[in-house]
Amino acid sequence: MNTISVEAGLILAGILFMLGLISVMIRRNIIFMLISVEIMLNAAGLAFIVAGARWAQPDGQVMFIFILTMAAAEVSVGLALILQLYHQLKTLDGDAANKMKG
């Protein structure tokens, strides 16, 4: 017997997303920023799962798999970028990489 309300699931996803967002904004360490982005992506995926469960359709889970794929690709490229950045700047400070400005 399943009586979990959709709102509760969505609010959980919202809270997790918000925590990830806060972390992205307050952290200067780019590895932490990457971790936070993972949290946010995961939260978005969770929202899809909740929606999929609400309508009893597999589409929500399909979307989660897509997000998962995207997250995997993103984390691999992101980590490669971090390595490159660390070699260039000798620091993990995200604010140091501010050469592209108007």
Added chain:
Amino acid sequence: MEATFYIASAVAVLATIMVITRYNMVHALLYLIVSFLAIAVVIFVLGAPFIAALEIIIYAGAIVVLIIFVIMMLNLREETVTQEKTWLTKEVYVGPALLSVVLLAEIVYIITSGETTSVNQPVIDATAVGVSLYGPYVIGVELCGILLMSGIVGAYHLGRQKKKIVHRFLEKIEE
């Protein structure tokens, strides 16, 4: 079942809070694993066992391991922790946190303003997901393949460490 959901949710939120407040990166990652596991439980409760397994294998497994590899490659030590302490001060996080809370409040308001519905559907197993993936979403699957391919190529290209290569965006730093 309801109790499981709420407990797992509480664990996930708490673990995530711990992730974003740690100074030590490895500690943060450990909490992140906990958070992912808790979310996996939530997903399982919501009737998606296949995705719960994927969550554990790929998020808690592969991605976190990948990040740990990078931390090991970069040979980060204690000084990064102290550095992190100096970076994460109160004035840095109050503003963004407030903003995010406002946003969260709005989202919660939007979510709860509608009629309450409950998830009362049976489990959707891997078969249904697989049929859907290779049925109407087959183009999406192929696009994912291309994305992963480009991810691999991109990671390889960016990760190479030839001494002389200076990325063109960052050339000026060497001056």
Added chain:
Amino acid sequence: MEALLWLIPALPLAGAVILIVTAGKLSRNLSALVGAGSVGLAALITLIIGFGFIADPAHTFHQTLWTWINVDGFKPTFAFHLDALSMVFIFVITFVGFLIHLYSIEFMHDDEGFSRFFAYLNLFVCSMLILVLADNLVLMYLGWEGVGLCSYLLIGFWYQEEKNGYAARKAFIITRVGDTAMAIGLFMLFQHFGTLNIQNILTQAPQTWTIGSETATAIALLLLGGAVGKSAQLPLQTWLPDAMAGPSPVSALIHAATMVTAGVYLIARTHVIFELAPVAQQWVGIIGAVTLLIAGFSALTQFDLKRVLAYSTISQIGYMFLALGVGAWSSAIFHFMIHAFFKALLFLGAGAVILVLHHEHDMFKMGGLKNRLPVIYWTFLIGSASLAALPFVTAGFYSKDQILWLAWAGEKGNLWFFLAALIGAFVTSIYTFRMVFLTFFGEEKTHVGHHAGKLITIPLIVLAVLSLVGGFIELPHTLGHVELFSGFVKPVLPAVEMRPGAESGEWIIQLTAATLCLAGIYVAYYFYMKRPDLRRELKSSMIVTNRFWFSGWGFDALYDTLFVKPFVYLSTRNKDDAVDRIYEGIVSGLNRVHNVFAQTQNGVMRWYIMGIVIGAIFVLSIGLILT
């Protein structure tokens, strides 16, 4: 055989494309072969078609290649229409064009732009053929602008010298004035008939308009504007003398034999419209009469050999316009053909003289070439005689005599036209023989360089023969009465109506014209051979008139004051463009805003994320407030 018609313009076009694509990489011999050969083949096909055509000049041949544009009823085709009128023109264009190509091989031999020259020349021949073969006015306009372009390119052929570029621009801009008028005329025609097919318009026009209809008059005047611009008639004649900056073969082909007569072709082709607009037709005659006098007197005072010929060309086209004005369509076309022969001959001869005298243009520095250059002398003499209409033996006599006679006896002719033509004839023979005496007689003043080769002399001889015998296909009533030519073009161009009571007396006019021609020659002889001192006296006593005529009756100065100077003044005043200020203001305002926003792009990623969050809050808040 007539199915080969499309090849006639296609061959020169192919030649031009080959020469342009290879961009001077071909050897000189190969360039000459492509350039002259393609036109030669076109001339050959023209001859073959022509022989078939002569048997039955009344029939027409229509060849549709493809539909060019198809927009809501406006459907010009790429189609050729061959009738007697276009037959005459394509014959002259390909045949004279081929001779001039041959001549150019030797004339341009040492020029760097040898291949470029032939490319332009071929493109010109192609455009001119399209112009005269087009079955609709849009296609004709394509050829019309095509020859304008080639004229521009060839006048400015030696572009390293600034004045040549100036002359080219002048020609292009002044003809553009006429072309604009013509384009408006075409728009009006399309508005009234819904088609620009020439044959359809010509059949529909008499049913739509009555004689003297205002619309018909307006359209005819606009078409006349185009014709006046292209054919260098008053008031747009000033570009032609300057166009002599181009190489001599160009002057011969474009600025004497073919392109400048496009206006004559246009009016002859649309003669039905002009017949419906007597006022416009009268203006054609008036313009012709005035132009032939003005240009004739200007030619009297020039010292540059080619400029004399340029003014003479304007004057001779004036004769053609006069003929068109009195409705003597076939006489105009006949004079066009004969004029193409002798004027091409004269220009080629002049070019040869200039070439052997090391680019000396001044006639007063020439002289005594009679024995030095016998072939050029004799052919040039024949051309001059034809231009001066030396009685009975030259073609020019027969063609010009016909115009004189019809200017008097034609239904639309009158005494003034006749007098103008008569005085023009007198002046023509004076300046023509002044030119001959100064160039070939007297003492030798400039050393003769290398002699002209076969490729120069053969075209001269062929054209000289044509200038002599070309007239015998159309003889007046009093002298044998042959009407081969007018009979040939009769299916297209109706015969002129005679004024009642003027049928007789043709022989008097012929006698007068012949006498005036001989008198003109004698005057030239008297002033330039026998009593040069008298000439100098006359010149100093008439110095003002002399200057006035020399400058082409001051038209250049007039236009300079009327149009160029006010325009230049206005543009200097408006150098900073008042309207532009508004846009500059907008730009600088945006620039300032841009600078403000550029500050926000500080490269710190967290800042950007914050921006996204604030934006999300903003959007969600608006959404919440609105619901």
